[in-house]
Amino acid sequence: MRECGTPDVPSFTALRKTQANLVQSIGPHSNHHVSPLGNHFFMNHPMRLFAMDWSNPLVRKHIHIYPELSPVISETWQAQKWLHEVDPNELPPMWADWSSAQNRHRHFYVNELARTKSGEFVIVLRWVTIAMTSDREGGQVHADILRVTSQETSESGLFCTIHSRQDRIPAQSLAQNILEIQATYGEGLKFSDYSPHQYTVVNPLREISKGRPMFRLRVIPWSDDVSGNVSKQYNAHTNVYITNAHLPHRMLAQEFFIRYCSTSQVASSSEQFVALCEDFKCNKWTETYDCELDEEILFQLIPHFLPADNPQQSETASHIGVNGSKNCRRDLNGGSEAFKETVDGYEALYHPGSPRNTEQTIQCIRWQIWQACYGKEDAVKESATATGVKDKISQYWIDQLLIKFKEHDKERIKNPDTRDPRLNSKSLKGDGRKLVVEEISREIQLELWNWVIQQPQGSYEKLAVNDPGRNDLRPGDHYNILLETRGIDPHLDTPGELLHSWLLGPDKYVWHSTSKGWSSDYESIFAVRLQSSCLDGLTIPPPRAEYMMKYKNSLIGKHFKSLQQLAVFHLHGLCSNQLFNLWKATGELGACLWMPEIRNLDIYLVSLFQILIDNLLDAWADVDPRRIITKIKLHVLTHLPEDIRRFGPAVIFATEVFECFNAVFRLCSILSNHLAPSRDIALALGGMERFKHIISGGYWRDVETNRYICAGVAIREFFKKNQHVQRQLGWADDSKITPGQIKLVPADRKSRRRVMYRWSELIKDLNLVAGDSISPSAESVWNPCMLVMSRSKDICRVGAWVCLEYKNVSSIIISAKYLLMCSQNITAARIVKILIENGKSAAPSNVRILLEHFRILDHKDERLNMPILVNLTEIIVASGSDILFDFNAQHDCVSTGCQIGVSDTYVMQERMQTTKHKACIVHVNDGRYLLNMHALHNAHLIREALPRHLVAPVPLKSDRVEFHKQLSASLQVSGVEKRALTRTKAAETRERNKKAKEAAGS
Structure with a gap:
């Protein structure tokens, strides 16, 4: 920088000093850990990482603190686990009226007596937000309460009886907390003998808080093995990342909100979770600055669920894995292959089985360790096979115990020189000798049990003498700590995720079953058809069909995502009817998996989702009855309805964003010196977290002044305005996107003038009739636009298929008998032109969109089970705010007999045009299309807009x-x-x- 003439460049020493001060002030600090198995690694603890969320205005405003009752489920805090299953003692414990300067320091805690503005006494059980309900104000915090009957006594006391009937009241109706009630009645405050004792005292958290607000955050840990190299040479690292579950999913889908915790080339995820769980302890509270409340707060972390691929989730649940006979981590289904072929065993694979529970898993692990102390290796293996329980940490101790037993057995039983003196007696024979050998073996077993309890020595020595863990196996030290971590059950809280359980599961299987027998001619036909697909409304890149066919056995998730949406339109004549039905079932279910919100959960799961899962499994049974026996990912689908009910839409527990963040980790790995990768990567990514916090406007405590400060205005504005920096940090802000927003066609480079049309010319060219109420004057001048933004914030370009509100749309050719609406006031169309009146502002009212009007027939296409679009050969005019959302449609090439031909475009090589013409599908006419019901984008909006009979699934069997x-x-x-x-x-x-x-x- 000095060589370039940059003024005021600090010295390198000053830079390092400033960095050290920022580490001290902001964090995170990279802490050294030694795992129970003796492996070393470094961790950036999530407590300090999430402290930054509270003190960052960019993030804090999006933190949703309390569970929410909502008719639309789009976030995990609206789903069953957070709303109904979580213990109230694991939810945020207090509420205050932060909007009132007078009441903001009146803190109401759960499990305490409170008084309402009407004078009634209640016991607060938990806090919950009510959203979008008809009888209460939406978005308000409410309190679940127990009613209290109170009676004033002659000694100015208060006698209370707590009732068991629960109710819900607005939190704003609370007027006095327990401290104010005690100040009024003092010793005269008494409760009846029938009142639960836990509700008659001050919440002990008040003593910890010292008047500061207290909250609890639920978090989502993730772990997987990742290569630290960019090259094909695999360099295995096991990584742990974590995200804040209180942020909306649209934000958690950005790399900006992925928090790196740790990595190791030697320590497994089970070992790293031991260090991670230090931040999940019930007595662990962290102080930070809340920039919204402008005061210091205390908060806790509790894990909510554990997304990962199937092998990692099996390790997380102390499960044997997908190759075991009982290969489901969620239930006890399975057994030998012969049993799975029986009527009962085979039918069980199509349904969720008896759920596993952590208590049984822990008991099984303890039994395996006890048997290993006796040297029974076969018994340990048989137990793992029969139960499906195999723990990563306990297996380490089991392997050592088996070795130690052999050594003791040789020394004390088999070696004549060192064996037990009792075995030297010549009179000891037969059953008597066997009893002595058994007794010595039991002594060895007890000695080894006591030995393993004292391992690892460093952890054992830290235990107090009266600690119950001192004389027993301990979670973390001897077996999976997640089995006894509050907030989660690894068997229930490891939902099947989309990338590995779906795209690299059923999608991959059906593609392989279809393409494995193709000849080169079939491959060429499919490639041309696929490349000719319409991509409008799909939000996927061009498929690169030739590449996909060349490497058809090495495709990745993005390829399967394209295939499941498009392949079914191009398989005619290329596969059997059974495989074609399987593709249809796969596409229909896949579209429902990516729905970002669910309006009626029961209808979605029972009437739609469950039928589609059954259809897919039965379609697979038609193709290959044995596939569900050999591929656990098909059985995992049976657990998805429960996962969605408990955690929300399946996209919430998708792992693509974690996989994307691996690229950031990989850069840190290859730029380290590879001598201490865990430490170096933790320091590098800790520095990135500090940089993100500073540049995005986060606060931190200044060491010198002891005040909370943030970066200057220029730095904060630089981040807000510089999209390049935002992209590098994985931040995307869609708050500035508004419905009806347009982008003009660029001006001509030479003349620097924009193209303009007179409305009268447009009418003539398109054969329209003037005089429409929404149509402008014939002499008005209009500029063409490239795109318009829909109400759902879709980018709609010329040629895009869209749904729009018909009440604000004018038909140039009035034909009411053909207006078959998707639903009330909604119709389908394709954009012809996007225009804005010359000289006018870019307000939606000044935008006009010309669209081809399409009729949606009242029946589905029999071959593809999709709605049919028929061109009405009329143009309609809409304003800029009328577009609801875009969708995808494909030309019905089968019914119209379209064939492969040669296009007018040329093949490009090295960014230069060759003399080779591209092969493409030559469409016979432009009158009949199929609405793509396999499309992932806007799948929920399409199904809401269409009549029920056009979207309802039909059982296959x-x-x-x-x-x-x-x-x-x-x-x-x-x-x-x-x-x-x-x-x-x-x-x-x-x-x-x-x-x-x-x-x-x-």
């Missing part, structure tokens, strides 16, 4: 149980033959290897 029985009967025959053939081949292989070994020895 009328009697599923009988269908599965028939399949089971055939599997029991083919399965026996398959296993017999496998045994024969194995025997032949062993014999062949034996002969080869003998020949080599001779």
Whole structure:
């Protein structure tokens, strides 16, 4: 910088000093940890990371503190677990009227007596927000309460009886808290013997808070193995990231809100979670500055659910994994392959089984460790096979115990020189000798049990003498700490996620089953068809069909996301009817998985989602009855309805954003010196968190003045205005996007003039009729636009398919008998031109959109089960704010007989035009299209707009149980033959290897 002439460049020493001061003031500090298995790693603890959220105005305004009752479920705080299952003692404990300067320091806590403005006494149980209800004001905080009958006594006391009936009142109706009531009645405040004791005292959190507000944050930890290299050489690191579940999902889908915690090349996720869970302890409160309340607060962290891929979630749940006989981490379904082929075993795979619970898992782990102390390796393996329980941390101790038992057994039983003196007696024979050997083995078992309890030594020595964990196995030290971490149950709270359980599961399976037998001609036909797809309303990049066919067995998630939305339109003549039905079932279910909001949860799960899951599994059974036995990802789908009910829409527990953040981690990895990667990466990403906090306007305590300060105005404005910096930090702000917003077509580079049209010319060119109420005067001048923003904030370009409100739309050619609406006042159209009146402001009222009007037929296409769009050959005019949302439609090439031809465009190579023409689909006419019901974008809006009979799924099998029985009967025959053939081949292989070994020895 000095060489470039930059003024006032600080010295390197001054820079490092400033950085050290910022680390001290802001954090996070990278702490060194030694895992229970003796592995070293560094962690940026989430307590300090989330303290930044409270003190950052950019983030704090989006933190939703309390669970919310809402008719529309789009966030995890509106779903069942947060709203109904979570213990009130794990929710935010207090509320105050922050909008009132007089009342903001009157804190109301749960489990305390309070008085309302009407003079009634109540016990507050929890706080909840009511949103969008008809009988109460939306967005208000309410209190779930118990009514209290009170009676004034002659000694100016108060006698209270607490009732068991719960009710809900607005929090604003509370007038006095327990401290004010005690100040009034003092010792005269008494409760009846029937009143629960826990509600008759001051909440002990008041003593901890010292008058400061207290909150609890629910967080989402994630872990996976990641390569630290950019090259193909795999450099395994196990990473842990975490996000703030109190932020809206649209923000959590941005890399800006992913918080890096730790990485290690040696410590597993189970070991790193031990360090992470230090921040989840019930007595752990962290002080920070709340920039919205302008005061210091205390907050706690509690985990909510654990997204990851299936192998990682199995480790998290102390499960044996997908290759075990009981290969579901969620339930006890499964068994041997022969059992899965029976009627009961096979039918069970199509439904969720008896749920696992942590108590049984812990008992199973304890039993395995106890058996390992006795040296019974086979018993440990049989237990893992029979129960599906295999814990990462306990397995470390089991392996050591088995070795130690062998050593003790050799020393004290088998070695004549060192064995127990009792075994030296020549008269000790037969059963008597066996009893002595058994007794010595039991002594060894008890000694090894006491030994393992004292491991690891450093952790054991820190325990107090009266600590119950001193004489027993301890979570974290001896087995998975998540099994006893408050707030989560690893069996229930590891939801199936979209990337690995769907895109790399059923999507991948159906693609492989379809394409594996294709000839080169079939591949070429499908590639041309796929490349010719209309992409408007899909929000996916061009499919690169030739690449996908060339590497059809090495595709990744984005390719399968494109295929599930488009492939079904192009498979005619390329696959069997069974596979085609499977593609339809896959596309229909996939679209519902990506819905960002659910308006009626019961209808969604029972009448839509469950039927689609059943259809997909039955379609797979038609193609390959054994697939559900061999692929656990199909059975995982049966648990998705419960996951969605408990956590919200499936996109909430998707993991793509974590996978995207891996690129940030990878850059830190390759730029480190690779001598201490865990420490170096933690420091580098800790520095990035500080930079994000400072540049985005976050506050921190100044060491010198002891005041909370933030960066200057110029720095904050630089972040707000510089989109390049925002992109680098993973921040996207859509608050400035407004419906009806347009972008003009750029002016000509040479003349620097914009294209202009007279309305009369447009009418002539499009064969329109003037005089419409919304149509402007014939002599008005208009500029063309590239795009217009819909109400759902979709970018709608010329040629896009859109739904719009018909009440604000004028039809140039009035044809009311053809106006079959999607629903009231809604119709479908395709944009022809976007115009804004010359010289006028870019207000939506000054924008006119010309659209081709399409009729939606009252029946579905029989082949694809999709609504049919028919061109009415009329143009309608809409204003800028009439567009509701965009959608995708594909030309019905099958019914119109479209064929592959040569287009007028040329193939581009090295950014230069070649002489080769592109092959494409030549559409016969422009009159019939199919509304793409497999599209992920706006799937929820499309299904709300269309009539019920056009979107309701139809069960694929009328009697599923009988269908599965028939399949089971055939599997029991083919399965026996398959296993017999496998045994024969194995025997032949062993014999062949034996002969080869003998020949080599001779």
